[in-house]
Amino acid sequence: MAETGRRRGLTAYLLMAPAVIVLALFFVIPFYSLVAASLYEPGGSDKNGWEVTYHFANYWDAVELYWRPLVRSLVYAGAATLICLVLGYVLAYAIAFKSGRWKSLLLVLVIAPFFTSFLVRTLSWQLILADDGWIVDTLQFLHVLGDDDRLLATNFAVVMGLAYNFLPFMVLPLFASIDKIDHRLIEASGDLYSNPVVGFFKVTWPLSLPGVVSGTLLTFIPAAGDYINAELLGNTETSVIGSVIQLQATDANHPHTAAALSMILMIGILAMVLFYIRKAGTEDLL
Amino acid sequence: MVPEQPARRSTLSRRGLLKGGGAVAFGGLSIAALKLPMFGIDPVQACPNGGAAKDVSADERELVISNWTGYIDPRKNPKSTLAQFQDQTGISVTYNVDINDNAEFYAKVKNQMRACEPIDRDMIVMTDWMAARMISLGFIQPLNKGNVPNLDKNLIESLQGVPWDPEREYSAPWQSGLTGIAYNADLVPEVSSFEELITRDDLKGKITLLSEMADTMGFFLKVTGADPVDFDDDEWAAAIDRLREVKESGQLLQFAGNNYLQQLSQGTLLACEAWSGDVIQAQYDNPNLKFVVPEEGLSLWSDNMMVPNYATHQTHAETWIDYYYQPEVAAKLAAWVNYICPVQGAQEAMLDIDPSLAENPLIFPDSEMLANTWDFMTLTDEKQSQYEGEWADVISS
Numbered sequence: 001m002a003e004t005g006r007r008r009g010l011t012a013y014l015l016m017a018p019a020v021i022v023l024a025l026f027f028v029i030p031f032y033s034l035v036a037a038s039l040y041e042p043g044g045s046d047k048n049g050w051e052v053t054y055h056f057a058n059y060w061d062a063v064e065l066y067w068r069p070l071v072r073s074l075v076y077a078g079a080a081t082l083i084c085l086v087l088g089y090v091l092a093y094a095i096a097f098k099s100g101r102w103k104s105l106l107l108v109l110v111i112a113p114f115f116t117s118f119l120v121r122t123l124s125w126q127l128i129l130a131d132d133g134w135i136v137d138t139l140q141f142l143h144v145l146g147d148d149d150r151l152l153a154t155n156f157a158v159v160m161g162l163a164y165n166f167l168p169f170m171v172l173p174l175f176a177s178i179d180k181i182d183h184r185l186i187e188a189s190g191d192l193y194s195n196p197v198v199g200f201f202k203v204t205w206p207l208s209l210p211g212v213v214s215g216t217l218l219t220f221i222p223a224a225g226d227y228i229n230a231e232l233l234g235n236t237e238t239s240v241i242g243s244v245i246q247l248q249a250t251d252a253n254h255p256h257t258a259a260a261l262s263m264i265l266m267i268g269i270l271a272m273v274l275f276y277i278r279k280a281g282t283e284d285l286l
Numbered sequence: 287m288v289p290e291q292p293a294r295r296s297t298l299s300r301r302g303l304l305k306g307g308g309a310v311a312f313g314g315l316s317i318a319a320l321k322l323p324m325f326g327i328d329p330v331q332a333c334p335n336g337g338a339a340k341d342v343s344a345d346e347r348e349l350v351i352s353n354w355t356g357y358i359d360p361r362k363n364p365k366s367t368l369a370q371f372q373d374q375t376g377i378s379v380t381y382n383v384d385i386n387d388n389a390e391f392y393a394k395v396k397n398q399m400r401a402c403e404p405i406d407r408d409m410i411v412m413t414d415w416m417a418a419r420m421i422s423l424g425f426i427q428p429l430n431k432g433n434v435p436n437l438d439k440n441l442i443e444s445l446q447g448v449p450w451d452p453e454r455e456y457s458a459p460w461q462s463g464l465t466g467i468a469y470n471a472d473l474v475p476e477v478s479s480f481e482e483l484i485t486r487d488d489l490k491g492k493i494t495l496l497s498e499m500a501d502t503m504g505f506f507l508k509v510t511g512a513d514p515v516d517f518d519d520d521e522w523a524a525a526i527d528r529l530r531e532v533k534e535s536g537q538l539l540q541f542a543g544n545n546y547l548q549q550l551s552q553g554t555l556l557a558c559e560a561w562s563g564d565v566i567q568a569q570y571d572n573p574n575l576k577f578v579v580p581e582e583g584l585s586l587w588s589d590n591m592m593v594p595n596y597a598t599h600q601t602h603a604e605t606w607i608d609y610y611y612q613p614e615v616a617a618k619l620a621a622w623v624n625y626i627c628p629v630q631g632a633q634e635a636m637l638d639i640d641p642s643l644a645e646n647p648l649i650f651p652d653s654e655m656l657a658n659t660w661d662f663m664t665l666t667d668e669k670q671s672q673y674e675g676e677w678a679d680v681i682s683s
Contacts, residue, residue: 036325045667046396046423049329068683123545131492132553152554153491153539235491236538239682247682250389251499252674 037259050255062260066244070264073240074272076155076230077223080162081170084219085212087163088170092211093204095171096178110171122161122232129157129233153235161229169218177211178204213280221269241265330423333402337595338427347377349602351409352391354589355383357461359622367615375609377602382407387543388416395594399425404596409603411460415500417590418450418664426456427593433604434458436611440630444656445588449664458607459588461563461625464648464659465501466584468560470550472574477557479581480505484532492556494542494549499677500662501585502541502559503529508582515660522673530680541681550575562648563625577648579658586659588628620649 036052038059044050063070095106113121128135129152136152139145151157181204189199227242241261249258361368361381372379385391391412395405399420412420420426431438437458451457469477477483483493495502503522504514506529512521532538539555547568549555565577593603609615613631620627621639627649636644647655665673 033325040326044327045671046419047330047667050327052326065679066683126549126554127552130549130552130554150491231540235540236533236681237536244678244682247678248675250387250393252678253389253671254675254678257675 034259034262037255038263040256040259042254042256044256046253055256058256058260059264062257063264065257066241066261069239069241069244070261070268072238073224073242073265074268076159076162076240077220077226079159080166080223081216081220083159083163084167084170085216088167088174088215089208089212092171092174092178096175096181107175110168110175114168118165119228122165122228125157125161125164125233126152152233153238155234155238157233158230158238161233162223162226165226165229166219166223169222170215173214173218174208174211177208181207209280213277217273217276221273224269225265327400330400331402332424333595336427337402337424338600339404339596339598341598341600343599343601346599347375347602348380349377349409349599349606350380350382350407351411351603351606352382352384352407353411353460354385357383357411357589357623359619367610367618370615371606371609375602375605377605379606385411388413392416392420399423399595402595404598405594407594408597408599409591409606410594411589411591413498413589414448414450414587414661415665415670417457417592418448419667419670420592420594421451421456422667425595427595427597427600428455429458429593429607430600430604431455433601434608434611436608440611440613440616442628442630444586444659445628448588448661457590457592458611459628460591460610461620461623462586462588462628463625464562464579464584464586464651465496465504465559466562467557467578467580468547468550468565469557469576469578470553470555470574471576473553474556476576476578478578480559481509481582483557483559483580484509484537489556490535490537491539492554493538494540494546494555494558495538496546496559496561497541497543497681499674500587503673503677504585504660504662505559505580505582513660514585514662516663522676526676526680529677533680547575561625563623566624566646566648579655583658583660584655586626586656586661624649626651 037050039052039054039056040050040058041053041055042058042061091110095103095110099106127133130136131150131152136145136150139151140147140149145151185203185207186199189203190196194202225242227240227246230238230240231243245258245261245265248254248261358368358381359366363369368379368381371377391410395410398405417426429437437454441454441459445459445462446454448454448457467477467480467483474488477486477489483489503525506525507514507517507521510521510524510528512525517525539549542549542558544564546555546558546560547564550558550560551568551572560577562577565575568575591603591607593600597603610619611629613629613635616627616629616632617635617639620632621636621643624643627633627636633644633650636650643649651659
């Protein structure tokens with residue numbers, strides 16, 4: 001018995017080897033180099049090179065200069081995630097429970113936007129939300145928007161762009177969770193005199209929580225790092241941390257600042273995610 | 287519902303594994319951080335043999351070029367400049383359009399260049415400031431002047447000496463351009479100066495400035511009374527403060543990279559800082575788009591052909607340069623690209639192709655116009671990094 005146990009362990013480790021190697025090559029080493037870059041002496045240049053001097057002040061300097069885009073990124077991502085959750089839940093629920101024979105088609109439609117490039121889709125929103133586009137014209141006619149108000153180049157456009165682009169990442173895990181729910185449990189709640197609303201919150205919602213957690217994470221994490229939406233749909237006051245990192249890494253040629261900001265973003269998101277998973281009580285997902 | 291089998295955790299649990307893996311990774315990193323070489327970047331070193339590779343041009347009739355998108359007449363056309371080059375010389379050209387941004391392209395190739403490795407291209411095209419940086423870092427091969435007689439003979443005077451390459455030993459302008467102002471004449475009265483562009487109330491929230499530091503800061507230096515060709519740190523600081531002020535006033539819609547003309551045509555923008563060639567091209571679709579020479583003057587820049595270290599077909603690259611410095615070829619290219627043609631005599635050759643273009647001062651600027659231009663001060667590596675950093679602070683905070 002002990003023998004087989006050990007052998008099973010060995011097999012497991014062997015089976016894991018490819019994944020471990022891939023992770024080491026594509027995660028650990030780049031991560032290490034990122035840590036190193038974030039500790040460069042700030043005075044370096046292409047000519048004189050960059051030396052690692054454990055200059056931890058890079059972190060503080062980066063936060064001091066760029067805390068606004070950092071906070072902005074998290075707020076945008078949070079708002080977009082919330083919108084996605086509401087829209088995505090309704091959509092996933094409808095597809096899972098109410099769509100009948102249209103289920104597969106609807107699922108394909110959720111993924112369909114991916115057949116076009118992310119960039120092209122975001123650029124199209126520029127046209128749709130343009131100042132003299134029909135949406136703005138209509139809203140101005142209805143006096144929802146004032147004559148000088150606009151949609152493009154506002155916080156709203158950025159959050160909407162994020163929500164639009166990451167919606168499928170929310171819908172799919174939600175669908176997977178909701179679709180698995182046993183209908184008889186919901187019926188049973190009815191038999192026990194719960195009305196549909198209470199039944200939803202006592203049965204459906206808790207059972208779909210794994211989907212909610214993975215959906216929100218899959219939406220929030222990439223949305224926090226995205227800068228295409230802010231750049232194409234925002235204005236000069238909506239720049240997010242991704243733009244800053246990109247500018248610092250290329251144009252400004254400050255690898256230490258770019259690396260420090262990347263580390264801060266990574267650590268920040270990791271901390272938020274761990275806290276969130278603890279709170280949501282779904283540590284078993286890990 | 288059948289209760290799920292509890293996961294078997296006797297040998298390997300997912301959570302345990304993750305925790306163990308995390309601990310090992312953390313431990314490894316901690317040790318690595320103390321012991322292993324630290325991924326620092328060494329100062330640039332001179333490459334062996336001056337960065338020259340053995341030129342195999344005689345044996346291989348090939349040439350690999352990287353250029354910006356939309357910067358050559360349609361290549362598929364059998365009468366295109368590129369097709370005729372191949373016919374005349376028997377050199378087969380691999381023409382890549384993989385340059386979208388100076389800094390981005392530089393980031394892509396700099397590690398190989400620092401390591402004295404070939405970047406598998408025989409010619410690259412970089413804007414002045416980046417060309418200056420690459421040359422000063424020793425990444426570029428000097429041209430063999432004997433192979434490019436047309437360059438010496440036909441390069442227009444205003445581009446002959448640049449501070450970073452006074453004798454044009456390393457670089458040959460592919461096209462040049464002017465940075466000025468464009469506006470939509472359908473929607474607003476003329477915008478005649480940069481000062482107006484950044485202050486006029488009827489343009490509020492409906493203009494863009496270019497995201498290239500040298501272009502935009504040149505104007506801000508002018509507006510604050512400094513000279514973009516020669517300025518000091520204090521003048522720079524004043525210009526940066528002015529930029530921050532303008533940005534915070536809400537005058538700008540965005541800092542634009544390249545799709546500003548579409549927005550100008552749609553009316554989302556009323557005016558913008560713009561590159562001359564882009565505007566001429568856009569005018570074919572929308573004649574209401576106008577390019578103005580601002581009262582402050584214009585910034586003049588070039589995109590320069592250069593042979594990177596360890597290019598193996600340098601002779602062919604030089605043949606290419608010499609070919610494009612023939613007035614007839616240059617005129618044909620300029621008729622399509624609509625930027626400033628750096629070749630003397632192309633204006634006369636253009637008369638045969640399209641007389642209206644031959645008179646266009648944005649393609650063939652006269653001396654009066656050129657007197658009103660500047661090219662941004664050449665910066666040392668340290669200053670470039672400092673200024674770009676401060677610029678980035680403003681545009682991305």
